[in-house]
Amino acid sequence: MIQNAGSTGSPNAGSVRAPVILLVEDSVADVRLMQEVLRETGLPHELVIAGDGERALRAIRGEGEYAGSKPPDLVLLDLNLPGMDGREVLRTIKGDPALRRTPVLVLSTSTAESDIAASYDAHANCYLSKPVDLGDFFRLAEALRDFWLRLVVLPPRRLPGDDK
Numbered sequence: 001m002i003q004n005a006g007s008t009g010s011p012n013a014g015s016v017r018a019p020v021i022l023l024v025e026d027s028v029a030d031v032r033l034m035q036e037v038l039r040e041t042g043l044p045h046e047l048v049i050a051g052d053g054e055r056a057l058r059a060i061r062g063e064g065e066y067a068g069s070k071p072p073d074l075v076l077l078d079l080n081l082p083g084m085d086g087r088e089v090l091r092t093i094k095g096d097p098a099l100r101r102t103p104v105l106v107l108s109t110s111t112a113e114s115d116i117a118a119s120y121d122a123h124a125n126c127y128l129s130k131p132v133d134l135g136d137f138f139r140l141a142e143a144l145r146d147f148w149l150r151l152v153v154l155p156p157r158r159l160p161g162d163d164k
Contacts, residue, residue, distance in 0.1 A: 019149050020046045022072035024056040024089065025107075026081050030130070034076070037141035043149055048072060053084025057092060060099055072102060073154050076144075078130075079108040079115060087118060094123040101155040103148065 021038070025031050031049055038045060048069065050056040058064040060072055075093070079086035086106065093099045103125040108115065111129055119127050131137045148154075 018044045018046045019073040019154070020048060020070045022048045022050060022056065022059050022075045024050045024053070024075065024077045024081065024086065026051045026078065030078075033134075033137060034141070037138050038145075040138065041141050041145040043145045045149070046070070051081075053081050053086065053089040056081075056089050057084075060093060060102065071157050073157070074148055075102055075104045076107045077104055077124075079106060079110055079119070087115075087122065090119060090122045090124055103152075103154065105144070105148070 023031065023034055025034065031051075035047060038047060048059055048066070050059045055065075056075075056077070059066040059069070060075065062069055062071060077086045077089060081089070086108070090104055090106065093102060093104055100123070104123075106119045106124045106127045107130050108127070109130045109132075110116075116127050128140065131140055
């Protein structure tokens with residue numbers, strides 16, 4: 001599923017385009033909540049949703065139902081997914097030279113030190129605890145907007161044949 005929320009005048013990477021965010025989340029309620037809080041941040045974006053690990057990899061690679069879509073600028077990844085879980089998705093992304101530059105932010109309800117350590121060991125760009133309070137969810141979305149989509153210069157979108 002792709003949701004286009006417009007284009008952005010963000011200074012990120014000197015471009016005038018809406019960042020593409022891949023949300024890898026199997027909970028319909030969490031997807032709807034994230035859609036709403038991202039919309040409320042006021043930052044135009046394109047949100048692509050994948051409900052499991054296999055779909056996430058197709059989305060990031062532009063395969064199957066995601067063929068022809070833009071590669072994501074940022075991935076928000078839940079760890080606990082049906083089938084291929086987020087841990088394996090993270091290892092696959094970061095182990096693939098064509099994908100590894102894509103920032104992956106783990107967004108999980110797990111606060112287990114083993115999950116946090118394993119995520120960083122697999123080269124997650126950050127680990128965020130999924131808020132339970134609505135106000136905290138809004139603050140998280142604003143922080144994502146302000147840091148990852150306004151301050152950080154994201155890597156260029158990969159080009160066909162790019163394996164660096």
